[in-house]
Amino acid sequence: MIKEFIQGLSITAKHLLPGHTTTVEYPKQKLEIAERFRGLHRLVPDHDREKCVACGLCPTVCPAKCITVEAGEDENGVKYPKVYQIDMLRCIFCGYCVEACPVEAIEMTGEYELASYKREDFCFTKERLLK
Amino acid sequence: MPEMLSLSNDPILFLSVMVAKILVVFIVVVLIVAYATYAERKIIGRMQTRLGPTMTGPLGLLQPIADGLKLFFKEDIIPAQSSKFAFILAPMMILVPAFITVAVIPFGDFITVGGYLVPLHITDLNVGILYILAMAGLGVYGIVLAGWASNNKYSLIGGIRSAAQMVSYELAAGLSMIAVFMLSETLSLRGIVDAQAGSVLNWYIFSQPLAFCLFVITSLAEINRTPFDLPEAETELVSGFCTEYSSMKYALFFMAEYANMIVVSAITATLFLGGPAGPFAGPINLLLKIFFFMFLFIWIRATFPRVRYDQLMFMGWKVFLPLALLNIVITGAVIVF
Numbered sequence: 001m002i003k004e005f006i007q008g009l010s011i012t013a014k015h016l017l018p019g020h021t022t023t024v025e026y027p028k029q030k031l032e033i034a035e036r037f038r039g040l041h042r043l044v045p046d047h048d049r050e051k052c053v054a055c056g057l058c059p060t061v062c063p064a065k066c067i068t069v070e071a072g073e074d075e076n077g078v079k080y081p082k083v084y085q086i087d088m089l090r091c092i093f094c095g096y097c098v099e100a101c102p103v104e105a106i107e108m109t110g111e112y113e114l115a116s117y118k119r120e121d122f123c124f125t126k127e128r129l130l131k
Numbered sequence: 132m133p134e135m136l137s138l139s140n141d142p143i144l145f146l147s148v149m150v151a152k153i154l155v156v157f158i159v160v161v162l163i164v165a166y167a168t169y170a171e172r173k174i175i176g177r178m179q180t181r182l183g184p185t186m187t188g189p190l191g192l193l194q195p196i197a198d199g200l201k202l203f204f205k206e207d208i209i210p211a212q213s214s215k216f217a218f219i220l221a222p223m224m225i226l227v228p229a230f231i232t233v234a235v236i237p238f239g240d241f242i243t244v245g246g247y248l249v250p251l252h253i254t255d256l257n258v259g260i261l262y263i264l265a266m267a268g269l270g271v272y273g274i275v276l277a278g279w280a281s282n283n284k285y286s287l288i289g290g291i292r293s294a295a296q297m298v299s300y301e302l303a304a305g306l307s308m309i310a311v312f313m314l315s316e317t318l319s320l321r322g323i324v325d326a327q328a329g330s331v332l333n334w335y336i337f338s339q340p341l342a343f344c345l346f347v348i349t350s351l352a353e354i355n356r357t358p359f360d361l362p363e364a365e366t367e368l369v370s371g372f373c374t375e376y377s378s379m380k381y382a383l384f385f386m387a388e389y390a391n392m393i394v395v396s397a398i399t400a401t402l403f404l405g406g407p408a409g410p411f412a413g414p415i416n417l418l419l420k421i422f423f424f425m426f427l428f429i430w431i432r433a434t435f436p437r438v439r440y441d442q443l444m445f446m447g448w449k450v451f452l453p454l455a456l457l458n459i460v461i462t463g464a465v466i467v468f
Contacts, residue, residue, distance in 0.1 A: 005435075012178040012434045023182045 033110045038093045040111040041086055043129040044104065050130055051105035054081040058097035058106060066090035067097060084126040088114055136247035144245055152253055153234075160233055163421070164389040165195040171429050178433035199382065207378040210282060217280035222376065222383035225273030228266040229390035235259040236397045237321050237406055239413025251413055252321060259320040260312060263398060264305055267353055270391065271297040274355075274362060274372045277384070281375035289371030292440070293362035296352055299447030300359075304349040306455035307342040310462040311335050311402050324406035336403040341458045343403045345451055347424075350399065352447070354391040357432040364437060396424035 014020070024031055033039075044051045054071035066089075072082035097106050116122060138145050169184065169192070176183030184191030209218055239251030256262050271293055278290020312318055314335065315326035327333045336343045352359035363371030373384045400406060400420035409416030438446070 008434045009430060012430060015178045015180050016174065020180050021177065021182050022180045025182070025185070 033112070037110045037112070038095045038108045040088075040109050040114060041091075041097070041124070041129055042107050042109050042131075043084065043126065044107060045130055046105075049080060050084075050126065051103050052081050052084060052101075053103055053105070054079050054084075055102060057100040057102065061096045061100040063094060063096065064090045064092045081126060084129065086124045086129065088122040088124055089119070133243055133246055133248050136244065136249050141245070141247065144247070148244055148249055149253070152251075156233055156238070156253060157230070159418075160230065160390060160393055161386075163393055163425075164386050165199070167389045167392065167425060168198065168385070169195050170425070171432070174426070174429050175433040178430070202382040203379055205378040207380065208375075210375050212282045213375065214280045214282070217276050218375075219380070221273050221277035221280055222380045222387070223273075224276060225270055225387040226383045226390065228269040228273075229387045229394055232263055232266045232394045233397065235262055235320050236394075236401055236417075237324050238417045239407045250321070251407070255319055255321045257317075257319045257322075259323075260308055260318045264301070264308075267301065267304075268297070270387070273387070277376070278362075278372040281372070283375050285368040285370070285374045286372050289362040289364075289368050289374070293355065293372060296355070296359065296361060296443060296447075299444060300349045300352040300451070303447060303451035303455045304346055304353060306452065306459060307345040307349065308402065310339050310342045310455075310458050313459070313462050313466060314338060320401050320406070324401060324408070327405040328408060331405070331408075334403060334405045334408075339403065339458070339462070341454065342462075343399075345455050345458070346402065347399060347427075349447075349451055350395040351428065351431070352443070354388065354395050356388075356392065356428055358435040358438050359443060360437060361440060361443060366437075392425055392428055393421060396421040396428075399424055 052069075054069055056069055056071070059065070059067040059069050066087040068083060068085040068087075069081050070083035071079055073079055093108070095108055098108055114122070134140060136145050136148065172194070173183035173191070184194040187193040187197045209215055234253040235256055237250075237252035237255070241248045241250050243249070274293040275290040278286040278288070278293070281287070311323065315323045317323060317326070323335075327335060355362050361371075362368075363373065365371075368374070373381055376384060397417065397420075400417060404420050407413035407417045409419070411419070
């Protein structure tokens with residue numbers, strides 16, 4: 001019994017030595033995220049406009065119903081999203097919109113620090129998603 | 132040889148020296164209490180491969196002050212169905228005995244002030260050990276009272292457990308002390324320190340190793356530290372006797388826990404490690420010994436799980452008590468023959 005007590009004490013004493021901590025001091029120090037991490041969305045630009053053709057598949061597939069798309073046509077008769085909005089408060093970061101997109105116009109970035117003090121800040125418009 | 136300072140030969144100097152000694156000891160104990168919380172969080176954090184507080188000030192050194200301020204400004208809740216007088220009295224009844232026990236601890240030899248000899252202890256009772264045991268016994272009333280007054284089942288069970296634990300372990304602690312004053316032939320702590328003077332080998336830890344081990348373990352149980360912290364066992368009893376307490380009253384329980392740790396360390400150092408004897412100035416030696424035991428208690432807390440209630444009772448009555456009695460018999464036999 002005494003042997004086990006000493007064993008336990010020596011383990012904790014060993015951990016006391018410098019270099020045994022596993023804590024990541026988050027705001028100062030960040031872990032590298034995985035390549036396929038699903039963070040904030042991004043609309044992929046294509047020359048002077050966004051790639052999106054406003055087909056409406058992403059709002060259809062979205063299980064959280066957080067994507068709003070309103071289609072419009074420009075002077076050449078090409079469809080484009082007049083409004084493209086994602087409500088980050090509802091988004092569950094499932095990545096189905098990325099999978100559903102036929103033209104690969106939407107992708108997910110590694111950005112995960114999305115906290116904000118204002119409710120409006122969570123409404124990501126087309127301009128913000130194109131950045 | 133200068134005269135001993137007393138109330139009769141210079142009353143004003145005597146009183147001012149007395150007040151100064153009390154203030155210094157009190158402030159030192161309060162400071163150790165504050166930074167013991169920091170040291171505990173830091174050391175346990177490291178031992179569990181975490182960091183402990185790092186954000187409040189450099190290395191988190193201002194954490195105890197932040198904690199104190201936070202608790203001070205918290206809302207003070209008194210449960211509607213509680214017994215208000217006892218509820219308010221309980222935290223004081225725990226803290227006060229913890230602090231006044233320090234009064235009999237000698238923290239050095241003699242210094243000369245204004246041509247008189249001044250002993251470095253607040254008071255030297257000729258029944259010092261009895262006083263310590265009495266104060267330790269008084270401390271448990273606070274816990275039982277807190278448990279009962281809260282009108283909460285967890286608090287009550289915590290209080291009852293504390294009482295049972297105290298009864299079982301104070302016996303063994305007291306009996307292990309008896310072997311010490313069989314050797315020193317005095318109950319005064321100053322006398323016990325003097326009896327250990329001379330060389331390191333005179334320290335009672337060498338002549339009474341069993342009593343030393345028993346005393347350290349049973350005093351862990353008496354101050355409700357892990358692995359004997361059943362009165363406040365978080366996993367079963369929420370927070371035990373202090374479940375219903377908030378704000379500064381909770382802070383008093385917290386302070387009492389650490390003050391008790393200091394007191395127990397100081398008593399162990401005095402009884403078994405020659406008190407203020409050592410290579411440095413008296414108070415520094417005593418502080419180093421206290422810090423050693425505090426570190427040991429924190430280390431034990433970081434390592435061992437809580438004992439079960441039946442194991443606690445088994446150890447108290449069937450292991451420690453017979454061992455303490457056996458130790459007395461052996462000590463007596465060695466003294467007589």
